[in-house]
Amino acid sequence: MPREKFQTLTEQMYYILLCLREERCGMDIMDWVSACTGGQVRIGAGTLYNLLEQFCDAGMIVLTRIEGRRRSYRLTNKGVEALQKEYDRLCRQAADFRRIMGEEERP
Amino acid sequence: MRKHHFHLQYFSFYDLDGMGRHLEEMAARGWMLEKMTTFGWHYRRMEPKRLRFTVTYHDTFSVFDPEGNEGQQEYQDLCRQSGWEVAAANGPLQAFYTEDEDAPPIETDPQLVLETVEKLAKRSLPGVLGAVLIVLQLIMFVNNLQHFPILTLSSPTQLSIPLLWFLLLVGYAARTLSYHRWHRKARAAAKAGEFPAVSSHPRRRILLLAVLCAAVCYTLLAANLPYLIPLLLGITVFLSLLFLIPGMVHGILKYRGASAKVNRRWTTIASVASVLLVTAMVSAFIFFLVGNPILHNRKAQVDPPLRIGLLTDLDGSGYTSHAERNETILLRHITGREEAPRDSGLPDLVYEIVDVKFSPVYNLCLEDLTRRYFVPAAPLPGVNAVYQHAKGYPSYVLCWDTRLVHLSADWDLTADQLETAARILAP
Numbered sequence: 001m002p003r004e005k006f007q008t009l010t011e012q013m014y015y016i017l018l019c020l021r022e023e024r025c026g027m028d029i030m031d032w033v034s035a036c037t038g039g040q041v042r043i044g045a046g047t048l049y050n051l052l053e054q055f056c057d058a059g060m061i062v063l064t065r066i067e068g069r070r071r072s073y074r075l076t077n078k079g080v081e082a083l084q085k086e087y088d089r090l091c092r093q094a095a096d097f098r099r100i101m102g103e104e105e106r107p
Numbered sequence: 108m109r110k111h112h113f114h115l116q117y118f119s120f121y122d123l124d125g126m127g128r129h130l131e132e133m134a135a136r137g138w139m140l141e142k143m144t145t146f147g148w149h150y151r152r153m154e155p156k157r158l159r160f161t162v163t164y165h166d167t168f169s170v171f172d173p174e175g176n177e178g179q180q181e182y183q184d185l186c187r188q189s190g191w192e193v194a195a196a197n198g199p200l201q202a203f204y205t206e207d208e209d210a211p212p213i214e215t216d217p218q219l220v221l222e223t224v225e226k227l228a229k230r231s232l233p234g235v236l237g238a239v240l241i242v243l244q245l246i247m248f249v250n251n252l253q254h255f256p257i258l259t260l261s262s263p264t265q266l267s268i269p270l271l272w273f274l275l276l277v278g279y280a281a282r283t284l285s286y287h288r289w290h291r292k293a294r295a296a297a298k299a300g301e302f303p304a305v306s307s308h309p310r311r312r313i314l315l316l317a318v319l320c321a322a323v324c325y326t327l328l329a330a331n332l333p334y335l336i337p338l339l340l341g342i343t344v345f346l347s348l349l350f351l352i353p354g355m356v357h358g359i360l361k362y363r364g365a366s367a368k369v370n371r372r373w374t375t376i377a378s379v380a381s382v383l384l385v386t387a388m389v390s391a392f393i394f395f396l397v398g399n400p401i402l403h404n405r406k407a408q409v410d411p412p413l414r415i416g417l418l419t420d421l422d423g424s425g426y427t428s429h430a431e432r433n434e435t436i437l438l439r440h441i442t443g444r445e446e447a448p449r450d451s452g453l454p455d456l457v458y459e460i461v462d463v464k465f466s467p468v469y470n471l472c473l474e475d476l477t478r479r480y481f482v483p484a485a486p487l488p489g490v491n492a493v494y495q496h497a498k499g500y501p502s503y504v505l506c507w508d509t510r511l512v513h514l515s516a517d518w519d520l521t522a523d524q525l526e527t528a529a530r531i532l533a534p
Contacts, residue, residue: 012215026181026188027188030211042211044214044215045186045189046163046185047216049165049185050219050223051216069177069180
């Protein structure tokens with residue numbers, strides 16, 4: 001089920017995975033995503049917790065450290081693949097946009 | 108001034124926004140959510156404040172989780188760090204509040220919220236088995252109505268119990284339909300990246316609950332049971348045991364930090380044990396009452412309107428005269444009997460009077476009385492129609508506009524006797 005689920009990534013999923021290229025805990029993720037996107041993408045605490053659990057179940061991230069109640073995660077190879085796949089998809093969309101809109105703009 | 112307040116939880120389980128708004132209103136009135144249970148919410152008194160509340164679900168949290176479960180703590184920590192304090196939690200249901208107007212929302216992905224609610228819906232919606240049981244009860248009622256319409260329609264108990272089942276079925280159907288309607292809208296909204304708007308109707312739920320309670324009270328009162336209060340107390344004790352024993356086991360294990368798996372297992376065992384215990388106690392209770400008509404519907408005794416002495420030369424001495432009445436908003440049914448002393452060789456007389464208060468059921472009652480092979484007989488003055496048993500037995504049905512009388516004697520009634528009986532029993 002998770003593999004089906006993460007065929008495409010939402011904006012929030014994309015940035016969480018991107019952020020976990022380095023080991024980070026939940027609160028760091030929320031701060032990093034907000035800062036990285038200039039506040040354009042904000043992840044709620046409930047949504048983040050839910051997604052971290054689902055990514056772990058899908059093997060896309062791994063729990064690396066537990067300090068008290070603070071848990072840190074990191075991207076796995078499977079997570080990198082999912083991220084790459086999403087990046088390729090976005091690039092294809094961007095290329096299609098340029099090809100079509102670019103042609104239309106020509107006199 | 109009260110320091111604590113409790114009220115029933117009447118929101119649809121998927122109406123998280125409604126719950127949040129309600130908690131905000133309560134906080135503004137000076138009541139802070141303190142504890143959430145399956146039955147209702149507890150509040151404590153505080154200074155009235157303008158607070159923002161968010162109610163969320165997390166399906167991996169369970170009511171069986173130990174106190175201070177790590178996952179839940181981590182989840183609550185994350186919420187705390189983004190500005191939200193925990194107000195109360197009950198299994199998957201979590202309530203948070205903040206004074207910060209700009210605190211980021213806890214849930215930012217409508218699709219995830221929808222998926223969580225979908226998972227919970229599978230657990231929360233009443234099972235199909237329940238609906239099937241209710242439908243079976245209603246079919247039994249219709250069957251009784253077809254075969255014994257007078258007895259069914261004149262018995263307050265028989266008439267009100269299906270009403271209870273019907274109300275339960277209405278509640279079940281309304282809950283299921285409104286969830287599916289909400290789910291359709293929520294799916295479309297989530298696809299568009301929006302949170303679904305909920306049009307929950309807590310007032311309708313309260314109304315249904317009130318009608319259900321009123322129907323239960325009516326059923327108990329209408330059953331006219333003797334010793335009603337001891338009986339109610341007995342039922343209360345049995346029901347309390349049914350919930351108390353598993354509840355205590357669950358609470359102790361939770362407090363002692365037993366794992367969700369252990370807690371679930373022992374609570375299930377305690378539930379089964381308490382059901383067996385209560386079944387045994389109820390059986391013993393009923394066994395104790397055998398021979399005592401405490402659980403039977405006691406009909407009201409009435410003065411017999413017809414006596415053997417009014418139709419014959421017999422003075423009625425030694426006869427047992429007996430008449431009782433059962434009544435609902437649809438029918439009044441009086442059954443009377445004039446019983447001769449045993450082995451006296453004297454005749455008996457049996458009669459029943461049906462007063463129809465709701466005219467559409469008149470023909471149903473007439474059919475009930477005449478289906479036993481009755482055919483039209485010679486008319487009587489003042490009587491709309493007269494039927495006699497087709498085999499010529501002294502059994503008659505007399506009809507007026509709103510009254511039906513069935514008269515059966517042990518001897519061949521003369522025309523004069525029949526006319527006298529008709530005059531006495533006329534409405």
